Amino acid sequence: MSSEDTTTTEPLSDRVEAALRKVRDPDADVNVFEAGLIDDVRIDGGDVTVQADLSEFPPSEGQAVTSTMMRAVSDVDGVERAHVEQAPRSVDTQGREVGVERADRVIAVASAKGGVGKTTVATTLACALAADGDDVALFDADIHGPNVPELLSVSGPVQSDEDGHPVPVDASASDAADGKTSGDGPGDLEVMSVGLMNDSQPLAWRGAMAHDALTELFEETAWAGPDTLVIDLPPGTGDVALTTLQEVRVDGVVFVTTPFHAAVSDTHRSLQLFEENEVPVLGVVSNMGEFVCDACGEHHDLFDGDDPIDALDAPVLAEVPFTGEMQSHPRPTPDGVPDVALELGAAVGGRIEDIWTVEVPEHAVDLRGVPPEKRRDRVREAFEGIGSGERFEVVSDRNPGPVREFLEDLIDGKLKGFRVKRQNPDTWRCRTEKP
Numbered sequence: 332m333s334s335e336d337t338t339t340t341e342p343l344s345d346r347v348e349a350a351l352r353k354v355r356d357p358d359a360d361v362n363v364f365e366a367g368l369i370d371d372v373r374i375d376g377g378d379v380t381v382q383a384d385l386s387e388f389p390p391s392e393g394q395a396v397t398s399t400m401m402r403a404v405s406d407v408d409g410v411e412r413a414h415v416e417q418a419p420r421s422v423d424t425q426g427r428e429v430g431v432e433r434a435d436r437v438i439a440v441a442s443a444k445g446g447v448g449k450t451t452v453a454t455t456l457a458c459a460l461a462a463d464g465d466d467v468a469l470f471d472a473d474i475h476g477p478n479v480p481e482l483l484s485v486s487g488p489v490q491s492d493e494d495g496h497p498v499p500v501d502a503s504a505s506d507a508a509d510g511k512t513s514g515d516g517p518g519d520l521e522v523m524s525v526g527l528m529n530d531s532q533p534l535a536w537r538g539a540m541a542h543d544a545l546t547e548l549f550e551e552t553a554w555a556g557p558d559t560l561v562i563d564l565p566p567g568t569g570d571v572a573l574t575t576l577q578e579v580r581v582d583g584v585v586f587v588t589t590p591f592h593a594a595v596s597d598t599h600r601s602l603q604l605f606e607e608n609e610v611p612v613l614g615v616v617s618n619m620g621e622f623v624c625d626a627c628g629e630h631h632d633l634f635d636g637d638d639p640i641d642a643l644d645a646p647v648l649a650e651v652p653f654t655g656e657m658q659s660h661p662r663p664t665p666d667g668v669p670d671v672a673l674e675l676g677a678a679v680g681g682r683i684e685d686i687w688t689v690e691v692p693e694h695a696v697d698l699r700g701v702p703p704e705k706r707r708d709r710v711r712e713a714f715e716g717i718g719s720g721e722r723f724e725v726v727s728d729r730n731p732g733p734v735r736e737f738l739e740d741l742i743d744g745k746l747k748g749f750r751v752k753r754q755n756p757d758t759w760r761c762r763t764e765k766p
């Protein structure tokens with residue numbers, strides 16, 4: 332029996348509205364109409380569709396409000412089916428530009444294994460950079476397990492601009508991070524994720540499908556001109572990582588690992604893949620290697636023995652302990668940005684500056700800006716000017732791979748070691764020893 336029986340003479344629309352007015356906004360002591368959450372109520376026979384904007388709620392709270400509204404409407408006499416749908420949000424499409432190349436710099440966050448905290452670190456890094464005043468875009472490329480929206484408590488669906496380009500969701504923490512930021516206050520934080528398009532469905536894209544879906548999002552998303560784009564890659568070196576490396580000029584990669592031998596040796600192999608694809612390695616974040624006891628304040632190692640990360644040829648950017656704070660709130664809270672997040676942001680920023688600053692050793696040949704027809708002469712002169720066993724080094728603004736062939740022609744033999752490394756997007760270095 333319905334609680335509305337006494338008023339069945341009133342039109343259905345009035346009774347549905349009266350029922351909805353009993354549902355409260357959990358964040359404010361007003362009903363959902365007064366809170367401005369209801370956009371529209373459509374009635375078609377016994378079918379009632381409520382269009383509500385619940386995008387500001389964390390997913391679990393939004394779900395609870397949806398269920399309460401569904402129950403309230405279903406209980407009204409004469410209602411056969413009740414639906415609650417997310418109202419289309421109006422998005423600011425002014426000044427947006429399409430494609431990942433709009434970002435001034437692109438940082439990928441990768442891991443060899445799943446579950447080591449890559450998404451947590453990517454989200455923390457994006458929040459820390461935004462808290463420091465950067466306009467940040469966070470691209471969740473983990474298409475098989477897109478967790479970024481959940482960590483940042485944002486929900487979809489993604490809206491499109493007038494040309495049909497998907498517009499990322501705003502995740503700025505305008506009033507968070509009080510007092511713990513530097514610069515002129517926090518920058519913007521925007522998020523794009525397949526998790527915002529397909530709210531709860533795990534995606535089973537493979538191979539070409541994954542490649543096409545991701546390529547389209549990289550090419551089509553209309554960003555607001557970010558300073559930094561952070562890409563959260565899926566674990567491992569599968570289709571998505573390869574697509575990202577093909578489609579995006581990645582300026583640096585941050586690796587996340589636990590200080591556990593098996594995880595670190597896989598990390599070593601993944602690092603090589605990025606280096607082979609000429610992506611500068613910014614460094615490694617060692618996550619969950621210790622926890623700090625709430626009761627005694629002591630640090631406790633969670634892994635025994637030597638730290639295997641020391642053996643990686645990459646700087647350690649941060650050692651993030653296992654904490655409840657990191658687990659529940661990688662994003663800034665009204666109390667500020669966690670210190671560990673600020674340290675991570677500062678370490679990554681510092682490394683970027685380091686690799687952008689090119690110091691050319693006195694003995695090295697600097698080919699930057701040298702016209703193509705003069706490059707060989709410069710290399711020959713320098714090589715002929717050093718003695719056997721001495722180090723020969725080139726700094727160049729293009730891949731100096733062909734230098735090897737040229738030197739081997741000069742000596743009419745093979746060089747033993749010849750190492751090429753891309754220091755930053757515009758600078759390569761290569762090194763060998765004169766036989």
Ligand SMILES: Nc1ncnc2c1ncn2[C@@H]1O[C@H](COP(=O)(O)OP(=O)(O)OP(=O)(O)O)[C@@H](O)[C@H]1O
Binds near residue numbers: 442447451659
């Ligand atoms: N420093 C930390 N302290 C406490 N919990 C953490 C920390 N880092 C990550 N976690 C928790 O570990 C779990 C896995 O983290 P996360 O989802 O970031 O890993 P991931 O490497 O991105 O996983 P995958 O890519 O396989 O989805 C999450 O529950 C997260 O809250």
